[in-house]
Amino acid sequence: MRTGIATVCLSGTLEEKLRAAAKAGFGGIEIFETDLVTSPLSPEHVRALAADLGLGLDLYQPFRDFDSVPEELYRANLRRAEAKFRLMGRLGMDTVLVCSNVGTASIDDDALRAEQLHGLAELAARHGVKVAYEALAWGTYVNDYEHAARIVADADHPNLGTCLDTFHILSRGWDTEPIEKIPGEKIFFVQVADAPKLSMDVLSWSRHYRVFPGEGQFDLPKFLGHVARAGYNGPVSLEVFNDTFRQADVERTAVDAMRSLIWLEERTARHLAAEAAGTGSGAPSPAELARASRAYAMPLTTLPQVAPPTGINFAEVISADGAPRTAELERLLAQLGFASRGEHRTKPVSLWTLGDARIVLNRQQARGLEPAISALGFDVEDGVAAAARAVQLRAVPVPRPSQANEEILQAVNAPDGTEVFLCEDTRWVAEFGEDQADGPAADEGTDDGERSPSSAGTGSAGQTSAGQTSGGAGTARIDHINLAQPWQHFDEAVLFYSSVLALTPEASQDVSSPSGLVRSQVMQTADRPGGRAVRLALNLAPWIQSDSVKGARTDTFQEHVAIEVDDLVAHARACRGRGLPFLPIPENYYEDLDARYDLEPAFLATLRELDLLYDRDARGAFLHFYTASVGSVFFEVVQRLGGYDGFGAPNAPVRHAVQHAARHGG
CATH class of the missing domain: 3.20.20.150 (Divalent-metal-dependent TIM barrel enzymes)
Structure with a gap:
């Protein structure tokens, strides 16, 4: 074309x-x-x-x-x-x-x-x-x-x-x-x-x-x-x-534009092949796709075909080596129940695990940087094919120098600079030595973190009462990741994740915050038994100008990693016992929550006691809490009950308001 x-x-x-x-x-x-x-x-x-x-x-x-x-x-x-x-x-x-x-x-x-x-x-x-x-x-x-x-x-x-x-x-x-x-x-x-x-x-x-x-x-x-x-x-x-x-x-916009036409050309070939094969919106076979690409006067080039990711392999946070914020971040992870799995063999990088949730702390080239999400790993069937597709879609590869006996991981840069790793397994975990001290995760019956998230069960439907679990065997995994996007590259990021990773954009929502409306775009994979495999939320923060410096941001928009557990109330109590700083939720929230849902008094008292938030819909319920922020990063712990598949969106304005107050001395 x-x-x-x-x-x-x-x-x-x-x-x-x-x-x-x-x-x-x-x-x-x-x-x-x-x-x-x-x-x-x-x-x-x-x-x-x-x-x-x-x-x-x-x-x-x-x-x-x-x-x-x-x-x-x-x-x-x-x-x-x-x-x-x-x-x-x-x-x-x-x-x-x-x-x-x-x-x-x-x-x-x-x-x-x-x-x-x-x-x-x-x-x-x-x-x-x-x-x-x-x-x-x-x-x-x-x-x-x-x-x-x-x-x-x-x-x-x-x-x-x-x-x-x-x-x-x-x-x-x-x-x-x-x-x-x-x-x-x-x-x-x-x-x-x-x-x-x-x-x-x-x-x-x-x-x-x-x-x-x-x-x-x-x-x-x-x-x-x-x-x-x-x-x-x-x-x-x-x-x-x-x-x-x-x-x-201009150059970045031109690349985004070219990516969009490559995406359109491939989608058109798939559309024509599916119609010719009578499969409707189903995926055509490679042979059907090849026939469709050359069946018309306008030739249609296709890309390497890859399946959507099956899970989030890890999240990486960058933070300066030896900085107080890094120590604070490590302390927060321990209070959350993560265990340190030691240092990388050759790099100033450490690994922390809680069940199947893996957080990598990267201290390379981080001098002067506040903690921030710097990389995401996705579970894919074929990392080389996925990387080849990404490069053809004009993504820039990320070089990863590797020494002997180190895994070769495929990665590309997302539009906001986040590195996206395409992981076939978790063999890279063996590059980290075991910490001699027992972390709190060992006390909660979690495994050693070497099992791929794609194999972890999400449990059966559970009850909506506090303390009752959704089933499973005490596993934990990364449920979703929330990334802030620069205003000028938000649409580019949506196209990147939908074309490179085959994530499906849901309808965007506007969430109120003290700094203005925040546009939130959820990207996720198709339904699978037990829920969604991959959830990614892209947030476009409002642009705020300082009176003294034109164009300077006066507010820092936060990003977070959400961890799913089987019993959120029990986990919250354990975290509080370890001194975890929760995000404090105002009393007005609980009065409104009771008015909306007419909750059992004992359940409502538990929510108040532990600073937990709650949401429900026709399919199930959602329990979650937030930690305090370290730099631009905080963590969320969630429990999905029944068929609930949202993100607790009605609670987002509360989080924004409390975080805003914390950043501004409230």
Whole structure:
């Protein structure tokens, strides 16, 4: 599939945009007129630079308000168009985008539109230019792609075709199946953009909230499948208007954009293969996928196929060697019930375990750093294949120097800098020596931490009364991890984890905090017996500016690791006996909790006593508590009862408020 990107997607100058697009691997670029008009580069210079970079100049856009106008304005429009055609000749470009009219001077007459577009195409042909007519979602009279295609057919000129834009089609809810009725040779260009589903006017939605494929809620593989069946074999180009992308680093945004098209290309091949095999949304076989990838004029490249992760292998926290915060973190882990498994053979790294939950404390290159989550390990079937897929999706590999008898672990960098390790097993645990002192975990009957989390049971459904367990044999495991994301890379992170790890984005939620609304996006694997295998929550913290330093954060957003246990009340009592600093929960919370759920007095008293939080839904209940923070890290301990599969979302504002008060001396 030939990939392209519009310059409007990227920040910077025209030259910076061209270089970033080429570096990210795009085949072509659309030049947005404003980018050329404001550039000091001559058209000839732009043409030569694109050639040097190996970029095709695929589309010049936009040409507005041309069709269905009075005769005098039509003649003026032709003069304007001819000037643009001469400019395109200097650029070496052969396709121009003409948008359906949004002006008040337009006349609602399809015959007139066809006649005027025919005249434009005749003029364009004399300059070697093709005209791609696009129905804008807010066009005065033409806002439907089928309507635009009929006008193109009536105009009947070889230099006139249509442009299909996913936003203009899917934002209006138009059926995409009729795309297959448009002759492939009359589809001159295809533009793609994703978007969250919002309730607002379509123009504002388009200008500010488009995102790259895989970062929104449009069914783009289905759309592109229809385009492939129509016989189209031209560029598939991104046209994304987004305020955040236009402020972010140009090269990084271009890589994110390229990843989104690679994701879309593969998903389209899978969609077509599943439909051809009659498996619906089921996974097609490798042979079916190979056939689908070469069955159409537009070839579709696929990636190494990997299964979603089956568990969280470990979480790593970085902290400075010898710093007071590091000692505080180690003390907190011991109070939680973790046992030290000793130091790594060759590195200043230690391992702590509680059942099947593993926390790695990394003191390498951490001078001056506060404790923070620095790496995650995921259980996968084939680490090499998973890493190969990630690299093809433009992820950057993480080098891990290894000595003799040390495991070779595959890893890549996530958009926020977190290292993502792709682990087939836990043999790496043998690289850590046993601590001579018995940790508190030994007193609670936990194992030695060398069993893979993917083999740990989550227990059967339990009761909602305090102290009763959900079954199992006293195991503990990492239930979920919550990561804070930089505001400018939040959508990029969603695409990264969904494309690289096959995690499924759930509907995002807004959680209130004293610093403002926090957008929370849960990423998780599909259902399996006993619950979810992998849960990851991405939080977009509000951006706060200091009065004295513009752009400086005045608040630190926290991240945490959640540990699932079988008997949370018993575990909480043991932790309190070891002096664990719990996050104190206000009395108002328990009064509200009792009003909502009419809890048994003894149960409510236990919650108050231990600073526990509670939630329930139609499927089950959820008990949890939080520790105090060390640096930007804290821990949560949870127990899932029955079929509860949430995160205690109603309790999140309480946590945010208490943490905010603690950080600000409350």
